[in-house]
Amino acid sequence: MKGGVILLINRIEILRKNANLSRRKLALKTNIPEANLRRYEAGKTEPKLETLEKLADFFGVSVAYLIGESNIKEPYNKWSKADFLYSEYLRLSDKLETEYEAYLSEFSNKIKDINTIENPNDDENTLNHRIGKTFNLLFQAEKDLLEYKQKHIELEIKQSERLARYEDRTGE
Template identity: 85%
Template sequence: MNRLKELRKQKGLTLVELGKKVNLANNTLSQYERGVREPKLKTWEKLANFFGVSVAYLIGESNIKEPYNKWSKADFLYSEYLRLSDKLETEYEAYLSEFSDKIKDINTIENPNDDENTLNHRIGKTFNLLFQAEKDLLEYKQKHIELEIKQSERLARYEDRTGE
């Protein structure tokens, strides 16, 4: 959870007042505060500079309040990576739960009078789901690897520019 609302209230500002000071629409700021919409890095930097805090502090990824410095962008990049990684994990957990429910649905309709064809059909559906799950797991792992590569490349470009 970001700290935008907390910092705005500490300064005694309404959304309209803050919007005028940072040149952003108050409904956009409201969406940022509620986590409905995610600002771009430049917007986080603008807001962090206005409040005199680090971007990492503003987005809630660090308790270090110091204003923006050369490490803030690296911190932000890492925080963004963690956020996207967590999002992938959450999506995959939801997928696994849905998968588990599908397997249960297939196998709880068992009837003692089921013939061999019905049982074979049920087994076939279960295996199809398992193969699909394996394929989806590989796609999830690929997305995660791509995210890690992208993060490494972004940090490398940042380090090249800053000499760190």
């Protein structure tokens, strides 16, 4: 998406200037804070989907055009807009999955580290300590897994709400 951010920045600024609008006027017309518009154009932050939709609606272009995924300026029809919302959901879901896979890899390495330092001369206290560390890691992993599941559920709820808002706007 990094390439998309550059196009996004240029496209928001270009569309704003083509409409002969200052950032201040655009902020007033779209109810997007001027400071946020400045950060988007400077490439310091990336707008949320709702902000992208607001800007796309205002300029009469597609969100895909704003983020550089398409060179077609025309707004999406109802089906391609729903497709975009779904692709955004998949992107966020993939990001969450990648984070969790990295976590699992790190967890696996910690377990290996605990168990590879075993020494035949270890006393019972050392073995019990190692077992305790392993169980602590397992309990932490269970807690973290529940947090990742919660994040995924929240992502699914957010996606459902976005689609419902979209369907309400289109009458579908």
